[in-house]
Amino acid sequence: MQHIQDNEFDQLFRDKFEEAEIKPSAHLWDHIETQLAVKPRRVFPVYWMAAAVAVAGLSAALLFKTAGAKRQLSDGIAVAQVSPSAAVARQAKPAASAEPVPRLAASPKVIAPGIQIEDSPAVDEPKKDLAALQPIALNARHDTKEIAVSQEKLPLPVSAEPIVLASNDVKPGPGDEVINENDNRAENKGIRNMGDLINYVVDKVDKSDEKIIQFKTDDDNSSLIALNIGIIRFNSKRHKQSEKD
Amino acid sequence: MKLTPSNTINDLLEGCKAGDRKMQELLYRQTSSKLLAVCMRYARDRMEAEDVLQLGYIRIFQKIKEYRGDGSFEGWMRKVMVNCAIESYRRNLRTLNIVPIEEGYEQPSEGFDFSRLGMQDLLALIQKLADGYRIVFNMYIIEGYSHKEIAATLGISEGASKSQLSRARAILKEEIIKMEGINYATHTG
Numbered sequence: 001m002q003h004i005q006d007n008e009f010d011q012l013f014r015d016k017f018e019e020a021e022i023k024p025s026a027h028l029w030d031h032i033e034t035q036l037a038v039k040p041r042r043v044f045p046v047y048w049m050a051a052a053v054a055v056a057g058l059s060a061a062l063l064f065k066t067a068g069a070k071r072q073l074s075d076g077i078a079v080a081q082v083s084p085s086a087a088v089a090r091q092a093k094p095a096a097s098a099e100p101v102p103r104l105a106a107s108p109k110v111i112a113p114g115i116q117i118e119d120s121p122a123v124d125e126p127k128k129d130l131a132a133l134q135p136i137a138l139n140a141r142h143d144t145k146e147i148a149v150s151q152e153k154l155p156l157p158v159s160a161e162p163i164v165l166a167s168n169d170v171k172p173g174p175g176d177e178v179i180n181e182n183d184n185r186a187e188n189k190g191i192r193n194m195g196d197l198i199n200y201v202v203d204k205v206d207k208s209d210e211k212i213i214q215f216k217t218d219d220d221n222s223s224l225i226a227l228n229i230g231i232i233r234f235n236s237k238r239h240k241q242s243e244k245d
Numbered sequence: 246m247k248l249t250p251s252n253t254i255n256d257l258l259e260g261c262k263a264g265d266r267k268m269q270e271l272l273y274r275q276t277s278s279k280l281l282a283v284c285m286r287y288a289r290d291r292m293e294a295e296d297v298l299q300l301g302y303i304r305i306f307q308k309i310k311e312y313r314g315d316g317s318f319e320g321w322m323r324k325v326m327v328n329c330a331i332e333s334y335r336r337n338l339r340t341l342n343i344v345p346i347e348e349g350y351e352q353p354s355e356g357f358d359f360s361r362l363g364m365q366d367l368l369a370l371i372q373k374l375a376d377g378y379r380i381v382f383n384m385y386i387i388e389g390y391s392h393k394e395i396a397a398t399l400g401i402s403e404g405a406s407k408s409q410l411s412r413a414r415a416i417l418k419e420e421i422i423k424m425e426g427i428n429y430a431t432h433t434g
Contacts, residue, residue, distance in 0.1 A: 010386045014387060017286065019279075020282035020368075022281045031299055032299055032302050033270070
């Protein structure tokens, strides 16, 4: 055996197996028949799903990117928007409480720069005054005697006061609108971010009530609220509505 | 693989292409013994071989429309079966335990020399080979693939295919000598 040539050796195996037959187990055909009876799975949904996942992933990536950029912008804007309104709240209090002396003495240093930026007409805002009433009472208690000492400085802040009230009146408007944008109104706001763009395109293509994909959009961010692809289907808006019902 | 006159290979082919279950069963009855012998060479045991046979027939029935008549139908079926066996080997590659051939052979053949070794003896030896050796040996020696084709199919280098083949040969020779020795001892002692 050690000296047998490879060719010879190979040929011996070939000869032995050429006509080899081994009878399979009796039940084997039944298994095959059962499997043949099962209809092959549809291939289409698999590709469809893969495509949907790819699209969803891509749009998510784009949204994160745009959201990041928006956030940077909005951070800057937020400072401008918030500081005046806070200042207004504080400034508005004295007007309502009719005790300008203690308030002004406590806050003028902080408020003055924020106020001067906003040049707007002076209008009284009763709603804001109501909100401001409670903190003032507290402040009034704490301030007490020190306030009396600083009364002489009154004239300077007084001139700034009406300007502050005016900015209060103007600024709250857009602030309230932002909150309302969570509703369908966003669709009418034009295209400001990726979510708007996708909503717009989908709206043109898909006329049905249940859109393939729908985003909630606002100035700061966009988030997916409805998805309707084959078996994947969710609609946060609908859930909310049904809860209300 | 003998066909009765009333069911020629063409009848079976046309029937199977049309999805006729009776014809499919007839084809299975007439060819499965031979194809199981092919699967047995690639598998480690009968159970694994029958699994491959099952998959192979389903594949044959699914793809039978693609058979254009170039080359024998039996050759085509055998090729489908071998491909299934290789796929199964590759699928199980990570989970298989390679048993060293040195662990001993417990089933001595009744024959004394090589010419007296039966197909079952040789099959048992082949099945004892490590998976890689067994697949390359079968593909090259019995099926007649080239080292280039084997390398491409298994995703190994041609050199690896050659070295696995010569190692498989060496192991098989060794094992046959061992069997002869045992038989010689049994006969003389």
